[in-house]
Amino acid sequence: MSEIKFIGGYPEYMRKLINIVNRTRIKRKNYDPPAMSKEERKEVLNLHPDYAHGGKRKISIGQNKGDMGPNEVVDLLEAYPLIEEREIDLSQIDYDVDILIIGGGLAGTTAAIWANDQGVPSDKILLTNKLRHGDSNSMMAEGGTQAADRPNDSPLIHFLDAMGGGHFANKPDVVKGLVEDAPLIMHWLLELGAIIDREENGDFTEKWGGGTCRKRMHACRDYTGLEELRVIRDEFRNRKIFCLEYYPAIELLIDGEGRAAGAVLWNCETGDYKIVRAKATILATGGFGRLHIRGFPTTNHYGATCDGVVLAYRAGAKLRDVDTVQYHPTGSAYPQQIIGLLLTEKLRSMGAQPVNKDGEAFVFPLEPRDVEASAFIRECYVREKGVTTPTGMRGIWLDTPLIEIKNGEGTIDNAFPGMRRMFNRVDIDIRKDPVLVFPTLHYQNGGVETDPEGKTDVQGLFVAGEVSGGVHGKNRLMGNSTLDCMVYGRRSGIYAAKYAKTVKGRGKLSLEHMKKYVNMLKKAGIKPERRAPILLPEYRGKAILARMIDIF
Amino acid sequence: MKEKMSIMDRIAESNKSVTTGIDEKDIKYWVTIYIMGKAYKVPAGLTIMQSMEFAGYRFVRSAGCRAGFCGACATVYRKAGDYKLQTAMACQTRVEEGMYLVQIPFAPAEKATYDINKEKYNIGVLFKHYPELARCVACNTCTKSCPQELEVMDYIQDAIKGDFKAVAEESFDCIQCGLCAIRCPAELVQYHIAQLARRMYGHYECHEPEHLKIRLKEIEKGKYKEDWNKLIKATIKELEKFYADREREPD
Numbered sequence: 001m002s003e004i005k006f007i008g009g010y011p012e013y014m015r016k017l018i019n020i021v022n023r024t025r026i027k028r029k030n031y032d033p034p035a036m037s038k039e040e041r042k043e044v045l046n047l048h049p050d051y052a053h054g055g056k057r058k059i060s061i062g063q064n065k066g067d068m069g070p071n072e073v074v075d076l077l078e079a080y081p082l083i084e085e086r087e088i089d090l091s092q093i094d095y096d097v098d099i100l101i102i103g104g105g106l107a108g109t110t111a112a113i114w115a116n117d118q119g120v121p122s123d124k125i126l127l128t129n130k131l132r133h134g135d136s137n138s139m140m141a142e143g144g145t146q147a148a149d150r151p152n153d154s155p156l157i158h159f160l161d162a163m164g165g166g167h168f169a170n171k172p173d174v175v176k177g178l179v180e181d182a183p184l185i186m187h188w189l190l191e192l193g194a195i196i197d198r199e200e201n202g203d204f205t206e207k208w209g210g211g212t213c214r215k216r217m218h219a220c221r222d223y224t225g226l227e228e229l230r231v232i233r234d235e236f237r238n239r240k241i242f243c244l245e246y247y248p249a250i251e252l253l254i255d256g257e258g259r260a261a262g263a264v265l266w267n268c269e270t271g272d273y274k275i276v277r278a279k280a281t282i283l284a285t286g287g288f289g290r291l292h293i294r295g296f297p298t299t300n301h302y303g304a305t306c307d308g309v310v311l312a313y314r315a316g317a318k319l320r321d322v323d324t325v326q327y328h329p330t331g332s333a334y335p336q337q338i339i340g341l342l343l344t345e346k347l348r349s350m351g352a353q354p355v356n357k358d359g360e361a362f363v364f365p366l367e368p369r370d371v372e373a374s375a376f377i378r379e380c381y382v383r384e385k386g387v388t389t390p391t392g393m394r395g396i397w398l399d400t401p402l403i404e405i406k407n408g409e410g411t412i413d414n415a416f417p418g419m420r421r422m423f424n425r426v427d428i429d430i431r432k433d434p435v436l437v438f439p440t441l442h443y444q445n446g447g448v449e450t451d452p453e454g455k456t457d458v459q460g461l462f463v464a465g466e467v468s469g470g471v472h473g474k475n476r477l478m479g480n481s482t483l484d485c486m487v488y489g490r491r492s493g494i495y496a497a498k499y500a501k502t503v504k505g506r507g508k509l510s511l512e513h514m515k516k517y518v519n520m521l522k523k524a525g526i527k528p529e530r531r532a533p534i535l536l537p538e539y540r541g542k543a544i545l546a547r548m549i550d551i552f
Numbered sequence: 553m554k555e556k557m558s559i560m561d562r563i564a565e566s567n568k569s570v571t572t573g574i575d576e577k578d579i580k581y582w583v584t585i586y587i588m589g590k591a592y593k594v595p596a597g598l599t600i601m602q603s604m605e606f607a608g609y610r611f612v613r614s615a616g617c618r619a620g621f622c623g624a625c626a627t628v629y630r631k632a633g634d635y636k637l638q639t640a641m642a643c644q645t646r647v648e649e650g651m652y653l654v655q656i657p658f659a660p661a662e663k664a665t666y667d668i669n670k671e672k673y674n675i676g677v678l679f680k681h682y683p684e685l686a687r688c689v690a691c692n693t694c695t696k697s698c699p700q701e702l703e704v705m706d707y708i709q710d711a712i713k714g715d716f717k718a719v720a721e722e723s724f725d726c727i728q729c730g731l732c733a734i735r736c737p738a739e740l741v742q743y744h745i746a747q748l749a750r751r752m753y754g755h756y757e758c759h760e761p762e763h764l765k766i767r768l769k770e771i772e773k774g775k776y777k778e779d780w781n782k783l784i785k786a787t788i789k790e791l792e793k794f795y796a797d798r799e800r801e802p803d
């Protein structure tokens with residue numbers, strides 16, 4: 001037999017379990033379990049992947065020696081480079097530019113445009129991408145972008161929300177930049193022709209986001225990142241700014257004076273390398289979801305492999321807050337093709353209720369993200385009341401039909417077109433049937449330490465977006481990261497352009513920093529088993545990998 | 553054995569089909585597919601993308617978001633015994649017994665360049681940059697090939713009429729995968745035309761809301777300067793207090 005029997009997208013045995021959920025729905029309609037007490041929260045949080053024992057260790061070398069990080073990240077910091085110094089001929093420069101930007105999500109693309117606005121010619125800016133320009137986390141942002149632009153709101157209130165959300169570990173001056181430029185970014189998006197949701201009278205439609213005390217979430221249907229990035233990328237293309245695709249940066253270059261001075265790029269298809277010399281380098285490589293920290297599925301795109309953090313750290317930049325990882329409680333857990341994908345918080349805020357195998361509501365639907373996620377884990381792995389999928393994954397139900405019972409028919413089609421489409425493709429009608437969810441790895445809270453101009457502590461090296469650290473402290477609020485990308489994309493573009501103009505003498509390109517780093521690795525007794533950056537995750541079948549021979 | 557594993561280990565173990573690649577011994581149901589002509593036995597229930605990985609392909613091209621948002625994974629396939637060429641996103645489509653698959657690198661389509669501030673907001677702009685618009689023969693092939701199930705032909709017809717708003721609304725969920733364009737007998741590049749129309753509509757017709765204008769002025773005039781000086785210097789203790797004292801606006 002080759003096929004499982006499906007009824008409305010679910011195999012027979014899951015269909016039977018759904019009937020239990022259907023039976024208890026009416027009883028649950030007006031009942032949510034109460035929010036947890038402080039003590040209860042504390043206890044359940046021990047089950048959270050970010051707090052549960054054993055997931056982190058100390059970084060043993062470099063600037064942040066002694067700081068904690070997730071094992072998967074520290075593994076990459078304690079890994080050997082992909083290249084050896086003697087393999088690389090630095091005397092032949094393939095591209096000589098003013099500004100090199102690594103990574104073309106929202107942050108990198110925005111940086112290019114603003115650097116160009118500062119007068120850096122479009123052929124003196126190079127944006128290099130590991131995948132296609134735009135294949136990124138940015139494309140997938142659904143929920144929205146924060147900006148305090150309503151009369152009852154202010155940048156100051158936005159500041160407090162972001163600081164509190166980040167457990168006050170954020171850098172205040174960087175957060176100030178974030179919130180103060182937010183209205184300007186909205187203005188810029190409108191100028192470029194982005195279409196943002198509106199009320200009848202032309203005001204922006206602004207919604208709640210978790211952890212804020214004002215409604216300030218601007219959305220473009222549930223395709224916010226798609227609309228923002230495709231408009232910005234279109235502008236980038238109109239300016240004919242120089243762009244490479246399938247050319248990841250695999251090592252930064254330093255000049256004789258210790259300044260960042262470009263990068264070594266690698267052609268994914270032909271395997272040869274290119275040398276870029278640049279007066280300023282902007283790192284915008286995004287996050288690390290594809291490291292599958294603690295074995296969790298992820299919402300992130302294929303190229304989210306922590307490359308930027310690895311490169312910058314080797315070049316001597318300082319990291320911060322890389323120890324905290326954001327998990328989203330409601331990642332999809334069934335079927336296979338959408339595991340890990342984000343099911344927005346808005347589903348719960350509009351009435352969808354988490355329900356266990358026995359059809360019971362077991363947790364207040366809008367606990368903070370970490371508490372909610374922990375409660376799901378407890379239900380599946382301690383109380384054993386989760387639902388097991390055909391591939392062995394466990395999840396709990398998110399009872400989406402309640403949304404229409406509470407808000408009227410048609411609500412789901414209007415508010416969640418992207419979600420409807422995603423589930424329609426797998427024959428699941430979320431208006432009639434619940435969906436299975438489990439926490440998913442979502443966001444890299446920290447990264448390469450930045451300042452209000454996007455500068456790192458390596459001269460000539462700038463950062464923007466998810467790869468940076470300091471903006472969101474220990475925990476990012478939804479809607480602040482797309483904003484971060486555009487605010488600090490803009491700022492890093494402007495300040496890198498200004499800086500590039502001041503760079504006079506160009507020292508000799510070198511990989512000295514890499515050599516030093518390798519020496520540190522050796523001294524620390526780290527064996528050359530791992531190499532980084534990894535560039536792409538490995539998903540090939542185990543049986544095939546076991547039989548591969550390297551000939552070409 | 554399982555009892556001794558920590559909860560985190562048990563989670564990692566049960567998630568491994570999507571985190572580390574699939575192990576044959578976990579698979580009960582199989583299908584046979586043809587990738588670029590070669591037959592492979594792959595687990596049923598996987599996406600085209602996952603099944604190709606299972607078969608040993610490592611994507612360098614044609615994989616991006618893996619979630620149906622970026623358009624990188626456009627695929628053309630045919631089902632066994634069916635003459636019809638079908639189009640889909642490889643990351644969002646389940647494999648079926650007997651599928652013949654080809655991954656296409658993206659369509660080398662020409663995009664017009666323009667300065668949005670200098671264009672005239674009328675029907676002429678679309679024809680100026682994309683004169684081939686006039687060649688649409690209304691065959692509906694684009695609509696049939698769209699993985700987002702958009703009414704592509706309709707938005708092209710709206711573009712011909714110069715109805716920017718209608719194009720913007722109909723094409724809004726376009727992920728620019730290029731599948732419509734590679735199938736179009738008149739060689740239109742629908743998604744670039746739609747992008748121009750949306751930007752024109754956004755730029756010329758969606759005006760800046762008053763509340764945003766006011767906020768921008770306030771910031772420019774330094775309205776928050778004094779408060780910032782206080783906030784930036786505040787200790788964490790003080791910030792914590794300010795934070796706790798925030799009043800939440802009513803729902």
Ligand SMILES: Cc1cc2nc3c(=O)[nH]c(=O)nc-3n(C[C@H](O)[C@H](O)[C@H](O)COP(=O)(O)OP(=O)(O)OC[C@H]3O[C@@H](n4cnc5c(N)ncnc54)[C@H](O)[C@@H]3O)c2cc1C
Nearest residue numbers: 103105107130136137138143144249286303465466479482
């Ligand atoms: C599903 C999802 C939903 C989200 N929803 C929201 C939301 O509603 N609101 C919000 O504010 N935020 C949201 N976020 C977070 C937000 O989208 C991201 O944090 C943000 O877009 C990151 O942008 P970026 O430019 O820093 O990185 P990315 O957009 O990831 O871009 C980085 C680019 O660099 C490339 N790259 C990586 N390594 C290299 C290398 N070595 N060389 C060259 N290029 C490289 C990558 O392939 C990628 O193209 C969401 C994220 C996800 C995944």
Ligand code: SF4
Nearest residue numbers: 688689691692694736
């Ligand atoms: S496929 Fe081309 S010719 Fe046919 S309807 Fe679409 S745009 Fe017109």
Ligand code: SF4
Nearest residue numbers: 698726727729730732
């Ligand atoms: S309109 Fe064309 S480019 Fe856009 S999603 Fe549909 S097929 Fe892809």
Ligand code: FES
Nearest residue numbers: 616617618623643
């Ligand atoms: S990989 Fe982005 S749409 Fe499939």
